[in-house]
Amino acid sequence: MDATEKIKEMMKQRGWSAYKLAKKSGLSETTIANLIRRNTVPSIPTVEAICNGFGISLSQFFSDGDTIEVSSDYKPLIDCWSALSPEQREAALKLLQVINQA
Numbered sequence: 001m002d003a004t005e006k007i008k009e010m011m012k013q014r015g016w017s018a019y020k021l022a023k024k025s026g027l028s029e030t031t032i033a034n035l036i037r038r039n040t041v042p043s044i045p046t047v048e049a050i051c052n053g054f055g056i057s058l059s060q061f062f063s064d065g066d067t068i069e070v071s072s073d074y075k076p077l078i079d080c081w082s083a084l085s086p087e088q089r090e091a092a093l094k095l096l097q098v099i100n101q102a
Contacts, residue, residue, distance in 0.1 A: 004039050010054055025053030
């Protein structure tokens with residue numbers, strides 16, 4: 001699936017109009033409408049803005065597998081997790097499991 005088709009599919013899944021995607025992504029409605037109507041290939045900065053609007057990363061957008069949307073509530077946790085060593089991740093996971101059982 002090309003980038004434009006993927007954008008259309010993600011809009012359809014969410015029930016979003018070009019207007020809503022424009023507002024969420026910070027792009028003009030004309031830009032979004034042109035992508036959809038003309039089937040033009042978006043630039044990387046445009047795709048990046050659209051991904052931000054959808055709340056996904058570029059890697060999630062271009063992956064062939066299922067994507068998982070992460071709300072902004074989880075971003076600090078993911079940022080902290082990414083900075084941990086494998087040993088620290090294991091310890092943090094054990095701590096979270098203990099907390100979850102309480």
